[in-house]
Amino acid sequence: MSDKxxxxxxxxxxxxxxxxxxxxxxEVPYDDDTVVLDALNHIKDQQDGTLTYxxxxxxxxxxxxxxxxxxxxxxxxxxxxxxxxxxxxxxPLANFPIMRDLVVNMSDFMEKLKRVKPWLIPxxxxxxDEGEYLQTPRQLEAYxxxxxxxxxxxxxxxxxxxxxxxxxxxxxAIALGHRYNExxxxxxxxxxxxxxGSGEGVWECTFVGECSEVCxxxxxxxxxxxxxxxxxxxxxxxxxxxxxxxxx
Amino acid sequence: MSAxxxxxPEPGYKDYIxxxxxxxxxxKRPYLLFMVREFTALFVLLFAMRLLQGLIAISKGExxxxxxxxxxxxxxxLAIGSLFALFFVLxxxxxxxxxxxxxxPMRIGxxxxxxxxxxxxxxxxxxxxxxxIGYFSLGG
Amino acid sequence: MAAQKTESFWWLLFSAxxxxxxxxxxxxxxxxxxxxxxxxxxxxxxxxGRMVELLSHPIAKLYLLALISLSLFHAGHRxxxxxxxxxxxxxxxxxxxFYGVAFLGTGLTVFALANIG
Ligand code: SF4
Ligand code: FES
Numbered sequence: 073m074s075d076k077x078x079x080x081x082x083x084x085x086x087x088x089x090x091x092x093x094x095x096x097x098x099e100v101p102y103d104d105d106t107v108v109l110d111a112l113n114h115i116k117d118q119q120d121g122t123l124t125y126x127x128x129x130x131x132x133x134x135x136x137x138x139x140x141x142x143x144x145x146x147x148x149x150x151x152x153x154x155x156x157x158x159x160x161x162x163x164p165l166a167n168f169p170i171m172r173d174l175v176v177n178m179s180d181f182m183e184k185l186k187r188v189k190p191w192l193i194p195x196x197x198x199x200x201d202e203g204e205y206l207q208t209p210r211q212l213e214a215y216x217x218x219x220x221x222x223x224x225x226x227x228x229x230x231x232x233x234x235x236x237x238x239x240x241x242x243x244x245a246i247a248l249g250h251r252y253n254e255x256x257x258x259x260x261x262x263x264x265x266x267x268x269g270s271g272e273g274v275w276e277c278t279f280v281g282e283c284s285e286v287c288x289x290x291x292x293x294x295x296x297x298x299x300x301x302x303x304x305x306x307x308x309x310x311x312x313x314x315x316x317x318x319x320x
Numbered sequence: 321m322s323a324x325x326x327x328x329p330e331p332g333y334k335d336y337i338x339x340x341x342x343x344x345x346x347x348k349r350p351y352l353l354f355m356v357r358e359f360t361a362l363f364v365l366l367f368a369m370r371l372l373q374g375l376i377a378i379s380k381g382e383x384x385x386x387x388x389x390x391x392x393x394x395x396x397x398l399a400i401g402s403l404f405a406l407f408f409v410l411x412x413x414x415x416x417x418x419x420x421x422x423x424x425p426m427r428i429g430x431x432x433x434x435x436x437x438x439x440x441x442x443x444x445x446x447x448x449x450x451x452x453i454g455y456f457s458l459g460g
Numbered sequence: 461m462a463a464q465k466t467e468s469f470w471w472l473l474f475s476a477x478x479x480x481x482x483x484x485x486x487x488x489x490x491x492x493x494x495x496x497x498x499x500x501x502x503x504x505x506x507x508x509g510r511m512v513e514l515l516s517h518p519i520a521k522l523y524l525l526a527l528i529s530l531s532l533f534h535a536g537h538r539x540x541x542x543x544x545x546x547x548x549x550x551x552x553x554x555x556x557x558f559y560g561v562a563f564l565g566t567g568l569t570v571f572a573l574a575n576i577g
Contacts, residue, residue, distance in 0.1 A: 085336055087333070087334035087335070087336070088334075090336075092336060093336055093338075143347075143348070166338075167340075169329060169335035169336065169337050170335060170336040170337075170338070171333070171335055177329075177333075177335050232340075232344050232345070232351060232545075235340045235344060236340050236344070269468070271465055271467065275467035275468060275471065278354075278358070278541050278545070279419060280350075280351065280354045281350075281354070281422075282348075282350055282351070282354075284422075285350065292422070294422060295422045295423065298419070298422060298423040299423060299424070301468075301471060302423060302424070304468055305468050305471065305472050305475075308468060308469075309472075342547050345545060355542075355545065358538050358539075358541065358542045358545070359542060360538075361534065361535040361536075361537075361538035361539050361542065362535070362539065364477075364481050364485060364531050364534060364535040365531070365532065365535035365536070365539065365561075367485060367488070367489055367493065367531075368481075368485075368527070368528050368531035368532050368535065368565065369532075369565065370492075370493070371488065371492065371524070371527070371528055372528050372565055372568060372569055372572070374492065375515075375524065375528075375569065375572040375573065375576070376568065376572045378508070378511050378512065378515060378572070378576055379571070379572040379573070379574075379575035379576050380575075381508075382508040385508045385511060386508065389506055392496055392497060393496060393497060393499050393501075393506075394497070394498070394499045395497050396497075398493075398497045399493075399494055399497040399498050401493075402489060402493030402494040402497055403494060405489045405493060406486065406489045406490060406493065406494060409481070409485045409486050409489050410486050412478075412481065412482055412485075413482040413483070413485075413486055416478050416479070416482035417482065420479075442482075442483075445483060446482070446483055446486050446487070449483055449484055449487050450486055450487030450490060450491075451487075452487070453484075453487035453488060453490075453491055454487065454490075454491055456514065457491035457492065457495070457496075457501060457505060458491075458501065458502065458505055459501075459502055459504050459505030459510070
């Protein structure tokens with residue numbers, strides 16, 4: 073590493089001794105390749121072993137290293153120190169309860185993911201003898217983008233609706249539901265709609281759009297939510313015009 | 321059916337929950353722009369009411385219309401208001417088409433129309449529509 | 461606070477009105493607003509006779525009804541959320557006021573248009 077130094081102001085919170093989070097400032101050496109996560113690792117290894125944070129893959133696929141860097145939700149393993157002019161503030165991911173230092177409580181998100189039934193529920197179950205559920209490249213394209221989510225929760229940290237109303241199902245969960253709804257092999261739209269189309273689902277969203285801005289995987293959860301709104305309304309109109317027609 | 325509130329720490333835990341800032345929309349530029357976008361609705365509302373007011377005047381007969389018209393012409397105060405309204409209504413149009421490009425991206429055959437082009441094309445439509453409105457408004 | 465169950469219905473009106481006002485309103489704000497207020501419109505174009513003649517056409521009536529009514533619903537729905545974004549959490553009352561204005565405006569538009577021509 074070169075001799076360039078950067079100041080990092082990091083949130084510290086020890087639930088056993090602190091009544092509220094405080095900050096602590098460290099100085100770390102860096103060069104062009106240093107990411108925020110490297111800096112945190114440097115602090116933990118060399119300066120202060122008590123600093124607590126989550127990470128795993130270091131390559132933007134596990135989704136565990138999300139933090140607010142200078143107020144913006146980021147994957148810290150993909151955020152370079154060289155891109156910042158002055159000092160850097162590292163805070164736990166916004167909108168989630170802080171458990172310790174930079175670690176947040178993700179139970180709410182985990183629960184919400186389950187609620188949208190993020191798995192294939194075929195219209196009719198096929199036996200193994202009947203073969204695979206086939207899909208054309210075009211049918212794959214319909215949902216591929218929404219399947220790229222790594223559950224990093226950056227979108228939740230960027231969402232003011234979630235910030236204010238914790239009951240909101242939120243961007244990633246709806247995007248994931250949308251991913252299965254758009255899958256040609258799936259037939260459980262109506263079932264997912266019970267939660268996605270509810271007052272805690274898409275209808276709480278006012279399309280601020282920041283979720284899509286911060287998403288490191290270009291999932292575009294905001295688009296997923298608006299499309300679910302549209303599909304939801306079209307369904308209702310259809311069932312209004314043809315009360316007994318479609319089963320959607 | 322309400323889910324469990326995970327922002328209330330579980331027994332034995334002392335999770336810290338940061339209160340959400342009341343003035344959250346002042347904290348970030350994109351949030352502020354969002355608020356401006358939503359705020360355009362005020363001018364949509366006011367101008368729709370203004371149109372309605374004119375209609376009611378016409379429906380009441382010639383005298384009422386002429387009185388309303390006299391109030392509506394050569395009024396600097398109203399014109400300033402209209403200038404604001406124009407700004408916000410155009411802001412509404414642009415952001416509306418931006419949103420439209422997200423909700424249902426346009427395709428022409430195999431060609432995916434980029435959002436900026438979609439917005440530009442639609443704003444062209446707005447200008448064309450305004451020209452038609454102008455044609456009738458100017459007595460054509 | 462969860463959104464209301466009827467939200468999808470209001471959202472439909474909001475969207476229709478958003479589209480309608482995005483396309484048509486700027487032209488009206490320019491001509492029936494700015495241009496008229498600055499005295500740019502020729503007198504003959506705003507005479508009572510001509511207004512009645514223009515507005516007697518059923519297409520003009522239908523157009524204005526759609527434009528005014530849907531714009532009101534669009535704006536009402538959006539402003540309902542603005543009010544809550546500004547920190548006033550009284551969704552029932554706020555919805556009642558804004559949608560009430562939209563319904564009232566729609567009724568008045570129908571009434572006015574029916575009395576023209
Ligand atoms: S949608 Fe994007 S930001 Fe949200 S959890 Fe998935 S990958 Fe992260
Ligand atoms: S450590 Fe896995 S995404 Fe950053």
